Every structure is written in C-alpha cells, then in structure tokens.
Amino acid sequence: MTVITMSRNELTRLRVLIDVADGRLSVADATGLIGVGRRQIYRLLQAFRADGADGLISRKRGRPSNRALGSVFRETVLAIVRERYADFGPTLAAEKLSELHGLDLGVETLRQWMIGAGLWVRRKDRLKRVHQPRARRDCLGELVQIDGSEHWWFEDRGPQSTLLVYVDDATSRLMHLRFVETESTFDYFQATREYLEAHGKPIAFYSDKHGVFRVNSAGAVQGDGMTQFGRSLHALNIDILCANTPQAKGRVERANKTLQDRLVKSLPPRRRGSFAFRVSARSPPETSCCRVFWPITTPASARSRTTPRTSIDHYRLTTILPTSSPGARSARSPIT
Numbered sequence: 001m002t003v004i005t006m007s008r009n010e011l012t013r014l015r016v017l018i019d020v021a022d023g024r025l026s027v028a029d030a031t032g033l034i035g036v037g038r039r040q041i042y043r044l045l046q047a048f049r050a051d052g053a054d055g056l057i058s059r060k061r062g063r064p065s066n067r068a069l070g071s072v073f074r075e076t077v078l079a080i081v082r083e084r085y086a087d088f089g090p091t092l093a094a095e096k097l098s099e100l101h102g103l104d105l106g107v108e109t110l111r112q113w114m115i116g117a118g119l120w121v122r123r124k125d126r127l128k129r130v131h132q133p134r135a136r137r138d139c140l141g142e143l144v145q146i147d148g149s150e151h152w153w154f155e156d157r158g159p160q161s162t163l164l165v166y167v168d169d170a171t172s173r174l175m176h177l178r179f180v181e182t183e184s185t186f187d188y189f190q191a192t193r194e195y196l197e198a199h200g201k202p203i204a205f206y207s208d209k210h211g212v213f214r215v216n217s218a219g220a221v222q223g224d225g226m227t228q229f230g231r232s233l234h235a236l237n238i239d240i241l242c243a244n245t246p247q248a249k250g251r252v253e254r255a256n257k258t259l260q261d262r263l264v265k266s267l268p269p270r271r272r273g274s275f276a277f278r279v280s281a282r283s284p285p286e287t288s289c290c291r292v293f294w295p296i297t298t299p300a301s302a303r304s305r306t307t308p309r310t311s312i313d314h315y316r317l318t319t320i321l322p323t324s325s326p327g328a329r330s331a332r333s334p335i336t
Contacts, residue, residue, distance in 0.1 A: 010056050017048045017056070069105065077103060077110070078117050090114055134248060136170050136306065141202045141314035143169035143241075145252035148183035148210075151260050163259065164191045167252040169206065170308040174255060175199060185212050185229050192229075196236075200315035204239035206249055214242050236318065 006014070016033050019025035020041070025033075027041050034041070047055030080101060085093045090111035097103040097110070114120035137143045145167045152160050162183050166176040176195040180187035207213045212229050226234065233240050243249045 004053055004057065006053070006057060010058070013044060013056050014048075014053055017045055020045060021048065069109070074113060077105065078113060078119070081110075081114065081119060082117075086119065090120060136309075138170060138309040139312045139314045140168060140170050140308050141200070141316075143204050143206050144175065144202045145169055145206045145249045146188075147208060147249065147252040147256060148180075149256040149260065150183070151264075153179065153260075153264055155264065162187075163256075163263075164188065165252055165255055165259065166191075166195055167255050169251060171306050172251050172255070177259075183210065183212065185227070188212050188229055189232070196318055201236055201238055201318045203314050204241055205233065206241045206243060208246070208249065209242045209244075213240055 013034055016025065016030050020027060020030050027038055030041050031038055034044075036044075044056060077097065080097065080103075081088070081093055085096055088096065091107050093114070094105065094107045094110045097105070111120060115122060146165065148162045148164050150160065150162045153163060154161070159181075162180050164176075164178045164180060164183070164187065165174070167173065168175050176191065176198065178187075178191040178194065180191070205213075209216060212227060214230070215225055215227055230240050246253055
C-alpha cells in the first residue's frame with residue numbers, strides 16, 4: 001500500500017473531483033467549491049482520471065524554490081557569520097552584512113540559515129534558567145524584603161506613581177505599603193520610619209541594587225562606601241542586603257504583581273476619580289505621597305501567608321526622635 005501526502009486544499013479538490021467524475025456534481029458547482037475556473041476543472045479532472053490522486057499533488061513539493069539563493073552564496077554568508085558575528089543575533093548580523101559586506105538578504109532567511117548551521121537557537125528551544133529557591137528565614141522580623149513598584153496605580157485618574165512594598169520573608173506578609181512619586185531616598189526614609197514605628201527594627205532589609213541602597217558608581221573613591229540610607233540603617237543596627245537578581249527577592253516581586261492586579265481594583269469608591277498628587281515648590285513631602293489604607297489582611301494575602309518555623313519575634317523596639325519640622329527634607333531627620 002502506498003501512502004500519499006496531501007495538503008488540505010488537495011484533499012478538498014480530490015473529494016470534489018470524485019463527485020464530478022461520478023456525476024453527482026456539475027462543473028459549474030465545482031468551480032465555486034474549489035475556487036478555480038472551468039478550464040482548470042477540466043485539467044484537474046483529466047489528471048485525476050489518468051493518475052488518480054497522485055495527479056492532484058503539486059509538482060513543486062520537495063523541490064527548491066525558484067527564488068532560493070544559491071548554496072555557494074549561503075555558505076559564503078555563514079562563513080562570514082562564523083568568523084566575525086558568531087555572537088550576533090540574526091537581525092544585527094543581517095544589518096552588519098548589508099552595511100559592511102554589501103550582502104543584502106532577509107532577516108528570516110538568515111535566521112533559518114543560522115539555525116540550520118547551529119549558530120542560533122530558537123527562543124522556544126532555549127532552556128530556561130533555573131533559579132534555586134531560597135529557603136525562608138525561620139523567624140518573624142529576621143529579614144524584610146523591600147522594593148518599589150512603578151505602575152499606573154490610579155489608572156487614568158492620577159499620574160504614574162511608585163508603591164513602596166515591605167514584605168516579611170518568613171511569612172510573605174505585607175507589612176507596609178506607601179505611595180510615593182518616585183523611588184527616592186527621602187521617600188524610603190519616610191516609609192521606613194513609619195515601618196519602624198509600627199513594627200520595630202528587623203534584623204535586615206533585603207533589596208535590589210538601587211542607588212538608594214548601594215553605591216553603584218565604580219569611581220567613588222571618597223566616603224565610607226555606604227549611601228545615606230545605608231548609614232542610617234547602620235546607625236540603627238539594621239543590615240541591608242542587595243540581591244543580585246530579581247528572582248532572589250521573588251516574594252516581594254510576586255507581591256508587586258498581585259498588588260498591581262488587586263490593589264488597583266480595591267481602591268475605595270470615595271477616592272475614585274478624586275486623587276491627584278499635589279506637588280509644588282513650597283509643599284512638604286507629605287503632600288506629594290499617600291499612605292495606603294488598603295486592608296493588608298485580605299483573603300488573598302491570608303491564603304499566601306506562611307506560618308514561621310519558630311515563634312521567636314526578632315523585631316526590636318526602637319525609639320525614633322521627632323523631626324524638627326514635618327516638611328523638613330533632611331537626610332538625617334526621618335530616622336535617628
């Protein structure tokens with residue numbers, strides 16, 4: 001028995017021509033079903049009667065395209081890519097070939113050539129990087145993950161803002177939220193002050209490598225190597241740890257994703273359409289930010305919360321001196 005490979009269109013033509021050959025369908029009706037003219041119907045019918053189903057298969061199948069580039073040209077291009085652009089992607093490599101070598105060819109053509117030669121791997125064939133899960137800390141207050149999430153929290157009712165999020169590592173509990181204009185040192189001072197007043201001092205904060213938490217300038221030769229925020233935490237005997245990847249602080253990253261979905265939809269109706277940042281040169285920082293009064297103990301957060309392994313609470317009481325003035329933008333005033 002011979003197996004014949006046919007496309008969907010060829011199968012449709014076969015069924016129609018069988019009906020035409022048996023007299024169950026007229027040629028006029030067949031032209032409407034297949035989408036070809038009467039003369040082509042007669043040609044297909046003649047081929048079907050002579051060779052059967054094989055007569056309806058396209059003769060171009062399995063043959064190289066008449067517009068295909070030659071094998072010598074293909075090998076020449078791949079030789080140049082191997083020699084000079086082995087670490088380039090197909091798009092950039094095609095641009096360089098056209099700009100520097102005068103070889104004009106399509107990006108997708110070059111992509112298929114590079115895939116066939118093993119110089120490029122398709123996105124769906126790449127292995128995803130595996131990040132080893134980091135074990136939770138055992139005690140409440142042992143480590144607190146902090147991050148700023150820039151988002152259109154108020155949709156079209158207000159400007160784009162940033163939400164400062166504090167998540168306890170041992171329990172995944174949302175400890176503190178605060179809306180600010182930007183992720184700045186002064187805003188972190190104010191949010192951390194509120195956090196310490198409400199919960200006490202944790203053992204350490206876990207953050208990304210934002211300039212608020214770490215000196216990122218390679219040419220910084222003066223100073224003690226700490227930012228103003230880091231010096232303030234050092235004075236309070238609180239460590240600051242910086243993650244190398246976003247996946248390392250995945251608990252606060254997942255909390256940001258959840259908040260961007262749920263918090264936007266959970267704003268009280270009385271504030272919808274009426275919120276706006278009030279910013280001016282004379283206004284104090286408190287008027288340009290907004291503390292979140294959204295209920296942190298929601299059913300969703302309760303389901304995602306984890307019981308710490310031990311009942312020891314590492315939060316330490318602290319005394320925070322009052323600032324000289326509510327609107328003073330001093331780097332030392334928020335936490336002392």
